[in-house]
Amino acid sequence: MKTVNIYTDGACRGNPGNGGWGVLVEYGNYSKEYFGGEINTTNNRMELMAAIQGLRLLKEPCNVLITTDSKYVMDGIESWIENWKKNNWKNSSKKDVKNKDLWIQLDECVSKHHVEWHWVKGHSGHAKNEIADQLANKGIDNL
Numbered sequence: 001m002k003t004v005n006i007y008t009d010g011a012c013r014g015n016p017g018n019g020g021w022g023v024l025v026e027y028g029n030y031s032k033e034y035f036g037g038e039i040n041t042t043n044n045r046m047e048l049m050a051a052i053q054g055l056r057l058l059k060e061p062c063n064v065l066i067t068t069d070s071k072y073v074m075d076g077i078e079s080w081i082e083n084w085k086k087n088n089w090k091n092s093s094k095k096d097v098k099n100k101d102l103w104i105q106l107d108e109c110v111s112k113h114h115v116e117w118h119w120v121k122g123h124s125g126h127a128k129n130e131i132a133d134q135l136a137n138k139g140i141d142n143l
Helices: 043-056 071-086 100-110 127-141
Strands: 003-014 017-027 030-041 063-068 114-119
Touching (some): 003 043, 003 127, 030 043, 043 063, 071 114
Parallel strands (some): 063 114
């Protein structure tokens, strides 16, 4: 099984506001950059979209190492999502899970691969996270 590194980031100008997502994919000597944006969205939605879009690029099951600076995405996918699914997409306060549509998509994407999640502090000089951040901002600039 191939091992792929995916670096993701989301950005938003205003929250809600215009947002963008950025993805850097690396496999062996191969490296590719992707980005996109949405009007009237949130930072959390863009963080989720970055992970979803990165995983959707893969054409076959892979070992995937995803690096994100989003605690929201990390905690959601590693700690919260199983209980959300058991509780019909309600959180611990019995309220609807925010961004349910994207969590469902991310869960589906993750199920096709063996995914390890790594968190890095944003804007701390992690070179590949900085590239993902620049791509997310490019997604906003190209709206």
